[in-house]
Amino acid sequence: MPADFPFDVVAFDLDGTLADTAPDLTAALNHALGVLGRPPVPAEDVRHMVGHGARALLQKGLAATGEMTEALVEQGFPIFIDYYLDHIADGTQIFPGLNAALDRLAARGVKLAVCTNKAEGLARRCIDQLGWADRFDALVGGDTLPVRKPDPAPLFEAIARCGGGRAAYVGDSITDTDTGRNANVPTIAVTFGFSDRPVDQLGAAALIDHFDDLIPTLERLARAAA
Structure with missing residues (x-):
C-alpha cells in the first residue's frame, strides 16, 4: 500500500465513535x-x-x-x-471495522489521535483496557487543557502532539462537528454513535455507516477540497 495519504493526522472522539461505551x-x-x-x-x-x-x-x-x-x-x-x-470496559465494544481501518491508516504513515471530553485518566484507562495502549500517537482529554470541546484548542493540541500537518476529525455528535468547524478541520460523523439529534443535522463534511468507509471517505474529502 502506498505510503502517501492526503491527511497527516486523523483524530477521533472516543465515546460513541471509537467504541460503544x-x-x-x-x-x-x-x-x-x-x-x-x-x-x-x-x-x-x-x-x-x-x-x-x-x-x-x-x-x-x-x-x-x-x-x-x-x-x-x-x-x-x-x-x-x-x-x-x-468497570470501565466490562461491556464496552470496539465498533466493527475500526481496528482494520486504524491499521490501514498507520500503514500509510498517518498519525492517530484521540480527542475526547472524557477525563484524560478515564480515557487512557479505557483505551488501555481495550488493547490500544500503543495504538494512538496522542490523547487529549476533557481535562488536559483548561478548555474542552467544542473549543478547538483540544483538537489543535492533539494534532500538534502528532507533529502537525493536514488533519481530519472523526466524531459522532454536535460537539464534535462544532469542534471541527471551530478548528477548520474537516469532520466525518459516524451514524452509529451517541448523537442527540439526527446525524444529518450535525453539519459534518461526510457521514459513514461503517469504518470500512473511513479511508475512501477521507480520500474523497481531500479530492473535493483540492
Missing part, C-alpha cells in the same frame, strides 16, 4: 443514581446524554430522575467515578 457508562450512572435514591435511566437515554464528560452525564441523569442540585452532583460524582474505574 454506553453499557459501562449506563451501569456507572445508574449505580450512582441508586446510591442517591434515584431510579435508573434507560441505556438508550444515556446514549444521548454522553459527550460532555462524566460530571455533565451525572447532572443529566439527576435531572432526568428528579431534582438536580450541585450538592447531589458533588455527592454522586465520586461514587460514579469509583464504580466506572472498576
